[in-house]
Amino acid sequence: MFLAGTIVASFLTVCVRRLPRGKSVVSPRSHCPECGTTLGPLELVPVLSYLLLRGRCRHCGKKISISYPAMEVGVGLIFLLIVVGRGATVWTLNYLVLASLVVVAAGIDLNHGVIPDRLTLPWMAVGVAAGALGGLREVTMRIVGLFACGGLVFLIALLSRGGMGGGDVKLMALVGSFLGPWGGLASFMVACFIGAAVGIGLIVAGLKKRKDEIPFGPFIAAGAIIVCISGTWVLRLVFPWLGQAGF
Ligand SMILES: [Zn+2]
Structure with a gap:
């Protein structure tokens, strides 16, 4: 591998x-x-x-x-x-494809500060379609994941005015289309933790100022990869009642 x-x-x-x-x-x-x-x-x-x-x-x-x-x-x-x-299951292929996609998105975001639609939009359809392996329920969950994750970042982008952009919205929607709403939410939470830690680190080290923009795409990528590797444990960590609900 x-x-x-x-x-x-x-x-x-x-x-x-x-x-x-x-x-x-x-x-x-x-x-x-x-x-x-x-x-x-x-x-x-x-x-x-x-x-x-x-x-x-x-x-x-x-x-x-x-x-x-x-x-x-x-x-x-x-x-x-x-x-x-x-x-080594067929679902693992799903994670390998998503990890590859977010690595490319992170690389382009770091170098150019954009995430091309050509990368995110067509692969959302692939993510939803690949859910067919798990039947209609999985396809439905992935459509919910696509809109819930994209919608969440869209709201944050509106409220924060410039912290996150359209590329981040579409990248998060892509993650939701592969991992569903819970995997997507877990990815976003890990992304925020890492983003906050790196942001604070860069400011403390004097490499960035408080108002400098740091591209968020690489953090979404890191969050999605960590969830692909280790699952949605971060949800149980932050919302312990989810564990009792069977997550
Ligand atoms: Zn040469």
Whole structure:
């Protein structure tokens, strides 16, 4: 699973670099961003190529960004943890797809401050449709999740005036369409905890001021990935009565 994750990560990196520019994610083939040379199969092996080439392009000698191997190791670990946490079932595929999508959204949000509709909107339909594996009830829950999670962030965006944007609304709706209302809510709560901790940390460290905007997409992504790995325990932590209700 780790290896599968590193291979998927190579494709996700291509998506992060090309989707915001409106380019195709399948052609042209991967090339060095500095000299444009198309990369051969031996230069496309996740992590190993970077190590063997000592972080430099074989053709022009320019440095390759550390973000490539970091992304490969990161997604590899996420894939591994999801399968360890959830077992190898057909639902796990659901979590792997969602984790991949939010990783791309986080990468684009960090680099460009936007989350493209091309990434979120079509995949909401996929998330709802994939619920068919669990029957009509699961499909219904996912539609509820889509609107409840999107609606929640939409309300917060309206009230906070600028803290969160339309991209965050659609990203949260995407999470709801895959995890349903409870998984979506749990993801959002984890996202807020991590966001608050990182925000306070950055202010205390003097790296950001109170009024600086920090993109929220990466926190939604982190929340969704943590719920994909470990389930909705955060709901029972915050609302203990849910445990008695059988959640
Ligand atoms: Zn090069």
